[in-house]
Every structure is written in structure tokens, then in C-alpha cells.
Amino acid sequence: MSIEAIVFDLDGVIIDTEEVWEQVRRAYVAEHGREFLPDSQDRMMGMSTGEWSAHLADEVGVPRTAPEVAADVLGRMAERYREALPLIPGSVETVRALGARYRLALASSSARILIDQVLETAGLTGAFEVTLSTEEVPRGKPAPDVYLEAVGKLGLTPGVCAAVEDSSNGLRSAAAAGLTVIAVPHGVYPPAADALAGATLVVNAITDVTPEVVLNLHR
Known part of the structure; x- marks a missing residue:
């Protein structure tokens, strides 16, 4: 799929x-x-x-x-x-490149006020069709709520959506929601082995998540 x-x-x-x-x-x-x-x-x-x-x-x-x-x-x-906004090198360019080919959403544990500030500062306010904070759903990650809500707002099913995550709870959340999971493990706070096991693809950096890589994902 x-x-x-x-x-x-x-x-x-x-x-x-x-x-x-x-x-x-x-x-x-x-x-x-x-x-x-x-x-x-x-x-x-x-x-x-x-x-x-x-x-x-x-x-x-x-x-x-x-x-x-x-x-x-x-x-x-x-x-x-x-x-100072600590942008990960290449992250903004990666979002824009993927957005040229795929529909995009954001599912974050940050508060709405921080999400909006980050996107504005990074010049990404219009990049995502849907942005959600876990404040806006019943349960935070690792529960699947925020991913299920994001997919629902896109009018899609989890089976045709991929998630890009770094933390144990985030990976568990996306996997529980039924999305194809791409893991970008954080160097200082690596995810637990069981959480990483739920990922279809593990990459070294966000810049490795290219449109071509997503195109070749298999469930």
C-alpha cells in the first residue's frame, strides 16, 4: 500500500x-x-x-x-x-521536499503555543495541512490518540500514512495507531529497543527521509 x-x-x-x-x-x-x-x-x-x-x-x-x-x-x-530555535540541520528542507510530493501533518507532544511559535520561526506555518498537540486529544503518547486524530483530520486511514518519530513513546504511539513508522533515533536520548522494533525503517538523520525513500517503503 x-x-x-x-x-x-x-x-x-x-x-x-x-x-x-x-x-x-x-x-x-x-x-x-x-x-x-x-x-x-x-x-x-x-x-x-x-x-x-x-x-x-x-x-x-x-x-x-x-x-x-x-x-x-x-x-x-x-x-x-x-x-534561539534549535532547528535540526536539514529538517526544514526535508519537510519542504516531502511536502512537494506528500500531504503532511504534525503530531506533537508540545503545547499549541510552542508548536505555533516553532512553525512561525522556522517558516513552516503553511507546510502542514493538520497540526495537533497531544493537549488536544484525550491521551498523550505512547497512546495512539494524536496520530489517529491527525490521520482522521486528513481524511485518510493509518495504512496509507507514515510517521517520523524519534522517542520511545512517539514510536510506540505511531505504531499503535497503525502507521508505517520511520525512526530517527536521538543521539542523546535513544529509544528503547522494543519501541525501535516497531519501526519499518530506521535512519541516521532526518535528511535521510527523502521522497524516494518514502516511495519505497513497504509495510
Whole structure:
């Protein structure tokens, strides 16, 4: 079955922000006299805003409500993005090249305010027919909700869509939704082996995801 649309993740695929997220959230937690749990970083990669803010408030113990934690951290992230947007080399060109041949959507765990800011700064606001935040669906990644919603908004079925993902939860989400999964593993935060096993194709860099590569994907 040939691919008709490609659904991109944002963090770790188009922008290299996992380290920024970790720095901002660790500093925020430390300011409140707390520290990450051993698995906090891995668990929060792919979580929706409501989910990671609840984790920091309820499990890590930051003495703020989850909505307050979300507002605090998102404000700091937006400020970092205004200072410098850490685009992954070649990501914008890759999106544009794929968009010339395929329909595109974006399915991100970032908040809507951050998605819109990134796309505007990167000059990609019009590149995607559909952009979704996991804030806008019932469950964040690794649940399939955001991918199923994106595919539905395109008017397609998962079987004719590919996903480009980097993190364990993102890969699991796309695979659970039934998309053909292209993995671009993050060098600093590599995905778990079981999550990577769900990918049809594993590439070294986003620039390896060319229209020709997608054309030759087999389910």
C-alpha cells in the first residue's frame, strides 16, 4: 500500500529540544527543592502537557498545581525558543521536499503555543495541512490518540500514512495507531529497543527521509 501522507513529530525530529526541555524542567524542579525521579526524563518524553505537569506536581512533588507547573515551564520554554530555535540541520528542507510530493501533518507532544511559535520561526506555518498537540486529544503518547486524530483530520486511514518519530513513546504511539513508522533515533536520548522494533525503517538523520525513500517503503 503506497504512502499518501507523512505525519511528523516535532521535538527531536524538526527541532532538537529534548535537552532544552530537560534543562528547563530540572532547573524548575530544583528551584522548588525537588529532583527528578530516576525514570522521570524517559517517562516525560512524549507525554502531553497535562501529563508531564501532573507528574512533576504529583510524583516529583513540586508544590504547585499541575496547571501552574505547566504555565511556569511553558513560559520558560517559549522564552528559550525566542532566544534561539534549535532547528535540526536539514529538517526544514526535508519537510519542504516531502511536502512537494506528500500531504503532511504534525503530531506533537508540545503545547499549541510552542508548536505555533516553532512553525512561525522556522517558516513552516503553511507546510502542514493538520497540526495537533497531544493537549488536544484525550491521551498523550505512547497512546495512539494524536496520530489517529491527525490521520482522521486528513481524511485518510493509518495504512496509507507514515510517521517520523524519534522517542520511545512517539514510536510506540505511531505504531499503535497503525502507521508505517520511520525512526530517527536521538543521539542523546535513544529509544528503547522494543519501541525501535516497531519501526519499518530506521535512519541516521532526518535528511535521510527523502521522497524516494518514502516511495519505497513497504509495510
